[in-house]
Amino acid sequence: MPVNEEARVGFYICHCGHNIANMVDVTAVAEYAAKLPNVVLSRDYKYMCSDPGQEMIAKDVEVFKLNRIVVASCSPLLHENTFRTATSKAGINQFYFQMVNIRENASWVHEDKEMATLKAKDLVRAAISRVVFHKALEKKKVPVNPDVLIVGGGISGISAALTIANAGKKVYLVEKEPTIGGYMAKFDKTFPTLDCAACILTPKMSAVLKHPGITLLSYSEVSAVDGYVGNYHVKVTRKPRYIIEEKCVGCFACIDACIFKEAKFSDEFNEGLSKRKPVYIPFPQATPQVVLIDDKTCIHFKTGKCPQTCAKACDRNAFDFDQKPVVQELEVGTILLCTGFQPFDAARAPYYGYGRYSNVYTSLEVERLVNASGPTGGHVVLRDKSKPKSIGIIHCVGSRDEKTNKWCSRVCCMYSLKLAHLLKEHTDAEIYNFYIDMRTPGKGYEEFYDKLLNEGVHFIRGRVAEVSDWAINDHEKGKLVIRVEDTLIGMVRRIPVDMVVLAVGIEPGKDAQDIRRMFNISCSNEGFFLERHPKLAPVETFTDGIYIAGACQGPRDIPDSVAQAGAAAAQALALIDSGFVELEPNTAFITEELCCGCQVCINMCPYHAITFDDGKGKSHINEALCKGCGTCVAACGSGAITQNLFEDQQILSEIYGLLVE
Amino acid sequence: MNASSSEILTQGLTVKLEADLDKNFGETIAREAHGEKLFGCIQCGNCSAACPLSVWMDYTPRKVIAMVRAGFKQEVLSNRTVWLCASCYQCTVECPKGIKITDVMYALKREAIENKIYPKNFPVPILARTFYSEVKRTGRINEIFLLTNYYLRYNIFKMLGYASLGVRLFMKRRLSLFEKGMTNRKEFRSMLNQ
């Protein structure tokens, strides 16, 4: 085993209660470690991360003159910082510390105590063998730019923006749609209190617009992100509205003047249930109150032969048909991603007939139908203008299904109950809810379910197999027949209805993967953004300074999204107010004396941190730009590049230690 | 154990005692059906509603799954439910948990035959077994021989109902006694008997 005469290693193994001790014989490992070269002291302790555990290290350093610390416990991703701080407090450089992961990497994943203990011994040996070659390093402190970027102007982004701006920080809120508000703006009422979505959301939307600390970049998308925590450099592409935003007051004169007398094009905000013109504003309370032109349907853009009646109608000269996408550059210190979700596409569940039978609706369409400002003015009528007398609401559409999305979308039970209530109120129809399990875990949610049970709404426990127009008697004729097993009775039922509502689930936005790559964060298996820790760091990501909130992290209702937005805002503010960030000193440097100037390393670096000095004929690494991947190190034929914390000798000693007793 | 209390209680149709269950039944069937995930069933009943035959079954397919994993072996095998499965795979393609229910039904049929627990003189297993031995014997199916043997085993009088159809088909040369068969039946049999 490699030896460094001066190294005096203190070794500690943590029981982690029973988490480690149950599967790894910690005493045996401690005894084993005591006999290894350079080890002066070896101890096992119930909870190393506790205060007494950390104080023990400090005391031992003093008494035993330790100058290297190795702790075998959980993952370094969880507690490396804790123990580095403890090492530092004990008076030795924090990088004279090495952590051994015997919990996530051993005790939690194995079933054979003997083998797990053997593995732990190998890992401990490797760490001790490595730590003797550690060097003292200093973390670099970098100031944090106090400005914040928030991506996504749904309820999460809006809440976070207001919180941060109210703390006196500058916020850039980027929204890809022409207006903020997100999905919440489309809802009629919100469960379980049934308060009007618009009434609680629109004041927040206008607060965003009015807030001096918030710069709203609507109809814009982030196109590039560079830099690191505290110092991000962001490019935002502002899509052309063909209207000069500052000039437009939202008087709608242009819309009235459009050459299309009748609205002809599918209105996205109303889920296609109504029509709009090429020049339009998404909905009356759109924020900002600025119209835009859809260049795919506008005659001017299609043929160039439009008399431009809209522009002529504008007395503020707000029209600019030559607008091009503009890239705006921002410098921010932290970023909040609140990019939301997309509803499950009901056409992916063909057995429910969406798109085939006109009376099959998605829940979002029904939200618009029951909405007083919706396409029918709040009258629930079918596409043939008739009023439904019976309505079936099918839960879990696209959710809890291996063929589509495996997860429970969390909100559908509750919004289905809400829609059942609203539909009952609007139509007095017979309403059937088809559910697999009724999930109402929230404040006032179960009470809402109770209320519905007593409102005369029918509840049938069973997953609907099919919606079809196959009638087997006159009663079913002309209706949509829902085939389902009433599992509580154990019989198959055929229920004819006039209207079917598909409670579509929540899935990751279709650009989630692009966003993830751009911001260098991870996604969980299902495609939602991955949090740093499911319990302890739910709004942080593995990339420092980037936080997530709302349904981009997983299915989530409004109260939870708002709460999470607050949490993310608090995390960002905490970072900003600390004033600076400490960077891991795992950067690489070139020993100039050895560099031959072959320039193989230069292309290895994705951050252009390596440059070639023509005068000297040597390459040079700009430490500020280096992010510490180490790829250049492995490329250097001269061995002239060293990566701090991951030096060749350290890794080779670790390998040796792992394998050789 | 107090035998009399037990007897009194189990006379009810809605009572099942733990001691009367076959606790390994679920595992056995899951293994037989290629590790089928029947323990992952959430009892949503989609299979029952999708099944074109469930209306004639004693238990719905969903209930069969629940009974299998709980160990109601006797109940599941002794009635005609599993034999009514026509292998149309509608349940399998629709199951949200990806359970290959048709394969579970096959496994139950095999289990029933192995344990000799199935409804007496029930035609479906008889046809299956006749078919099975016909193929094993000759390598191919001749419908005349298949049906004749089936009715001989099942109920010869039932055959009469089909006589006129048979004659008509025969006249149309859609049934034949002399269809070309396999040439090396012996080798085929010995392959299977390995």
Place this chain on the structure above:
Amino acid sequence: MKYLYYPGCSLKSSGKHYEISLLAVLQKLGIEVEELENWNCCGATNYMSINENYALEITARNLGIAEKQGGDEVIVPCAACFMGFLKTQKYMESESGIRDRVNQILNHSGLSYNGKVQIRHPLDLLVNQLGADALTRTVEMPLKDLKVASYYGCQLIRPYATFDDQWNPHTMDDIARAMGATPVDWPLKSRCCSGSMTSTMTDIGLRMNYVILKEAKSRGADVIITACPLCQFNLECFQGKISRKLKDDVRIPVMYFTQLMGLAMGIPAKKLGLKQMLSPSLVLN
């Protein structure tokens, strides 16, 4: 491309007119097929009910022969055989235990199956490979004003087949359209016909066929076309009995899609096995 052809037992007896018409259509389209040498029964659903090992082995034997015979693709027109072939292929592909055991058994006869021969249904070949346009070009007598209900049944499109949409199959409708006919949209396209239950649980079997015939008729279909010998047999041969027993005239021509094609392509009725049918014959104007 060398096409092999596996008829299966039905196409040699009660489904003889399927074979006759299929071969006539393929010949007209210039597709040569070579019958699999000394094939055996695919085992259908019954084998799976008795002995799964045998079920896989006997099907694998046919696949082994196909590989030995040097085909690129084997055409399997019977829906039950087709599904059995795909199932065996799938199991042998995904479970190495099954693959090794089955091949060991096949070795006994000097055979093995390594997934080289692809399994194809004629519908896949005609619609997805040749294409509807190519088929239209062969039409001599367009089936104008003919309303056709395509009946796919179960095993043709699920659970393993990928050539068609299992929720809303369309290949037979595509063919009908290519022949100049009008496909009828109806909800029971892929509902089970009860299989052999017409011989076992007669009452249930007949009822299941009744709803199919009834719905096709009530949607205005002039003819039902199928691609499965058992479906065709049930719907055709029992429709008289059903009509009598349930006192509802649900009689309607039920033919193979290949017979319909043959008619449009101008192939003489004799070469399409039309004379061998029991259901009311299709009157063409």
Place this chain on the structure above:
Amino acid sequence: MPLTEQTKQDWSPRIVAFFCNWCTYTASDLAGVSRLRYAPSTRVIRVMCSGRIDPEFVIEAFTQGADGVLIGGCHPGDCHYSEGNYKCLRRYHLLQRVIAQMGIDQRRLRLEWISASEGKRLQEVVNEMTETLRQLGPSTIREVVQTVIK
């Protein structure tokens, strides 16, 4: 793949596993948090990026007695450092050819892309590789290297 009876048998291979910090190391943490059981064969060495992995590390591991070497990185296009995984892939390809010439069974060296969310994949890969190495038997490389045959 769940842990089979076989993987529990007496001999357990030792696999030196180089995992990148952002994807595969995180996946192995996830496997731990999810309590996914897998064979106790791997010994993880954490590096920031799979691009840091020097072929010499792999050769050192074999020389010192590793039965296998597993490299885990982010999926193509997902590298935390943009393209380090491609650099790793190129070195891996060339190294595979060299170790084959050196008489080392190529199955002893494996590269897998395992993202932070793929704890399950990690479990499968480790179990699979363990099984493969079991079939190959213990590596004799260290013995050969240390025993000079005159």
Place this chain on the structure above:
Amino acid sequence: MAQDKPKLKLAVYWGAACGGCCVSVLDVHEKLLDILAHADLVFWPIALDIKYKDVEEMPDGSIDITLFNGAVRNSENEHMAHVLRQKSKILIAYGSCAYLGGIPGLANFSTREELLRRVYEESESLDNPQKIHPQPSTEVSEGHLHIPSFYNDVLTLGQVVDVDYYIPGCPPQSERLVEVFMDIVSGKDLPPKGSVIGASIRVQCDECKRKKSDKKGITRFYRPWEVTDDGETCLNEQGILCMGPATRAGCGVRCVEGNAPCRGCYGPLDGIGDAGARILSAIASMLDGKEPEEISRATDSIVDPAGTFYRFSLPGSKLRRKVS
């Protein structure tokens, strides 16, 4: 010239070698006279008729400097390595073979049996119907005949005895030898024991005059005869596999100066554990391609990669030899 100083005693020996190293000693040309002014040659099989027995009888430590070239391939080489270690004050592994195994070291891709079979049974120019292999000991009418036993593993000198210094090269540059010798004679401070001397601390590219850029992006490699070298661009950038980026300089970039790619005879820099792995990594870092197929196409264009990267260093590498 310090006449009062006693002349140094110098020995040159060859193990498994081609003779090139001995010739490189002669290649000092007239400088040989300078050397001989300060030293007497006491043992040099290629040039002087001195028997092993005479060497064995010399007092321990009586030779001042021994240049041992060639690898250790058989019992004779090993025996002489021990003898010369004992008799010499300074033992220098001279040339690539003694240093890292060199070209004879490529035999470590085969076993003894394979080699003997090839040479004594399969060689195209052979007439050996009885397939007779050489035996270390043979009984003839005159008595026992012994020849050295042939080892399975080719070894470096350092793997057999304690070596003071290493001079790399195949062969080493004669000028370097003169420099080293003169340094010793003039009593300069010698570098720490175990050092590589007579060479640079940097790699070839440092001295190479060809134009280098950061545009490597190699999609495939060519053998030198497959492309026309433009004579001025980095050979690797032209797809001609050159070991320069990981090979110690000191030769004067002789090969590249002669428009041939560096083959790596000077070995790796200090602190590099495995020369082959290092050059492999550097070369792979110049490749282009993201798809496995593209990458394979590039790596497959390297004929015999292990033999290329370990051409001079196999016995001295971590794995030492083919392991199965």
